[in-house]
Amino acid sequence: MAAELPQTQFTALVTGANSGLGFAIACRLITEFLETRPLSETLILIVTTRSTRKSDDTVSRLQLHVDRTVRKSRGQSSEKERPYEYARIKLKSEIVDLTSIISVQQLAQRLQESAHKIDTLILNAGIGGWTGVNWLNAVWTVSTDWVHATTWPTMKIAGKGWLAKPQLAGQADGKATTSSEQRQAPGQEDVELPLGEVFTANVFGHYLLAHYTMPLLSTTAANGISGKIIWISSIEAHARALNLDDFQALDSHEAYESSKRVTDILALTYGMPATRPWVSQFTSTVNDSSEPKNTSPPKMYVTHPGVCGTAIFPLPYLLNFLMTLTFYVSRWLGSPWHTCDPYLGATAAVWIALTPQSQLDATEERDGIGKWGVATDRLGNERVAKTEVEGWGWGGRVGEPKRKGRKRGVQDLTEEQREGFVELGRDVWRRMEEMRNEWEEKLPPARWGLKL
Numbered sequence: 001m002a003a004e005l006p007q008t009q010f011t012a013l014v015t016g017a018n019s020g021l022g023f024a025i026a027c028r029l030i031t032e033f034l035e036t037r038p039l040s041e042t043l044i045l046i047v048t049t050r051s052t053r054k055s056d057d058t059v060s061r062l063q064l065h066v067d068r069t070v071r072k073s074r075g076q077s078s079e080k081e082r083p084y085e086y087a088r089i090k091l092k093s094e095i096v097d098l099t100s101i102i103s104v105q106q107l108a109q110r111l112q113e114s115a116h117k118i119d120t121l122i123l124n125a126g127i128g129g130w131t132g133v134n135w136l137n138a139v140w141t142v143s144t145d146w147v148h149a150t151t152w153p154t155m156k157i158a159g160k161g162w163l164a165k166p167q168l169a170g171q172a173d174g175k176a177t178t179s180s181e182q183r184q185a186p187g188q189e190d191v192e193l194p195l196g197e198v199f200t201a202n203v204f205g206h207y208l209l210a211h212y213t214m215p216l217l218s219t220t221a222a223n224g225i226s227g228k229i230i231w232i233s234s235i236e237a238h239a240r241a242l243n244l245d246d247f248q249a250l251d252s253h254e255a256y257e258s259s260k261r262v263t264d265i266l267a268l269t270y271g272m273p274a275t276r277p278w279v280s281q282f283t284s285t286v287n288d289s290s291e292p293k294n295t296s297p298p299k300m301y302v303t304h305p306g307v308c309g310t311a312i313f314p315l316p317y318l319l320n321f322l323m324t325l326t327f328y329v330s331r332w333l334g335s336p337w338h339t340c341d342p343y344l345g346a347t348a349a350v351w352i353a354l355t356p357q358s359q360l361d362a363t364e365e366r367d368g369i370g371k372w373g374v375a376t377d378r379l380g381n382e383r384v385a386k387t388e389v390e391g392w393g394w395g396g397r398v399g400e401p402k403r404k405g406r407k408r409g410v411q412d413l414t415e416e417q418r419e420g421f422v423e424l425g426r427d428v429w430r431r432m433e434e435m436r437n438e439w440e441e442k443l444p445p446a447r448w449g450l451k452l
């Protein structure tokens with residue numbers, strides 16, 4: 001008998017889905033969707049990678065995951081016998097290089113043409129910009145202060161001043177390139193507008209993608225349910241790393257940490273009156289007839305995966321294995337943040353993606369707006385855990401109860417710090433919108449037919 005057609009669709013897009021956390025988020029979304037959503041719902045999962053080969057490989061590995069999940073939950077039935085469950089997951093892939101503005105614009109154009117509403121946009125892809133390990137520091141800090149040294153490490157050696165490839169020259173096809181091709185001197189055209197590679201891969205490319213997909217993320221007010229933008233930050237989003245005079249951290253060895261601090265600030269101050277002038281430009285959409293639409297903009301959340309073993313730190317296989325082993329030891333020593341396995345690290349992002357909006361709203365109403373991390377116990381039982389953000393606390397409330405897993409030396413939130421954080425939010429949103437406008441003058445999105 002032919003499979004009945006499912007009635008409703010839930011569309012999720014995950015960037016950087018070919019490895020590490022991104023692949024784990026895609027797998028976990030599939031599992032939890034099949035386990036928790038009604039049989040009448042279909043998941044359209046769009047994964048992005050940087051090449052056709054990676055896309056094909058990712059989709060076939062995800063298909064295997066679908067097979068395994070369906071077989072596990074429904075007995076050993078084959079696709080032929082259980083067509084309905086298989087039909088509930090539709091996998092699609094797209095190619096994008098987030099350090100290429102043209103590539104981002106072209107992806108958004110393809111998404112707009114496909115006319116899918118996007119329910120959740122998971123901004124996962126990222127690079128660390130690290131080149132190696134200070135082994136002396138590693139041995140000393142890990143042996144004297146194991147958990148802290150593996151949670152907030154100081155042994156990483158980072159590059160400095162890495163620039164994204166030139167945006168205007170030789171990029172008309174918007175094709176993705178590899179990281180190693182990009183660390184060249186900027187093209188003449190970009191001299192006045194340098195784009196840091198780490199900043200653009202982690203923040204600015206995603207920011208533009210979210211802006212260009214706004215018509216798909218925003219819904220008419222009558223519907224009442226808008227999309228979700230979910231950022232992947234890090235527990236290493238140190239306040240000290242962000243210097244507004246060096247916004248892209250080009251003159252810093254903490255470009256990664258700075259990009260994650262910007263991520264936290266963007267998400268946590270998204271709904272504030274202080275940032276509204278810029279946020280409303282970022283979320284604005286206009287329909288075909290250039291009339292403003294009656295839409296409700298998407299919600300924005302920030303999550304982090306704890307600490308897990310992935311390819312983000314460039315280490316040979318054996319050292320990577322040893323690194324992951326030190327993470328497990330940290331967990332056994334009582335660290336709440338060592339998720340170790342990316343599948344556990346995916347918990348918070350997937351929880352935000354699949355939890356009904358009303359429930360998330362109620363949680364934020366009760367506990368304040370915060371950063372959602374993943375914690376585990378010694379046995380690796382994962383849970384979603386609010387994480388302290390410097391200058392904001394756990395929920396932006398002075399005097400709120402303290403939780404486990406604090407970074408050493410972080411002060412309890414004061415009213416002045418909270419005000420300073422809101423001020424920072426205003427500055428960061430203004431900078432991001434200024435950058436977007438500057439780049440759109442050079443690379444107008446309208447030439448790809450993008451509707452905004």
Ligand SMILES: NC(=O)c1ccc[n+]([C@@H]2O[C@H](COP(=O)([O-])OP(=O)(O)OC[C@H]3O[C@@H](n4cnc5c(N)ncnc54)[C@H](OP(=O)(O)O)[C@@H]3O)[C@@H](O)[C@H]2O)c1
Pocket residue numbers: 015016017018019020021022049050054096097098099123124125126127201232233234235304305306307308309310311312313
């Ligand atoms: N691992 C952790 O413990 C940890 C902790 C905190 C936060 N995170 C965050 O988790 C996210 C995923 O990292 P991961 O640990 O899973 O590392 P990963 O395994 O190296 O995955 C990174 C992904 O991002 C993609 N990517 C990198 N640069 C890109 C670009 N310019 N355009 C498009 N895609 C790009 C990579 O594609 P290629 O394969 O083509 O390079 C890959 O798919 C990052 O945002 C990271 O900051 C990870």
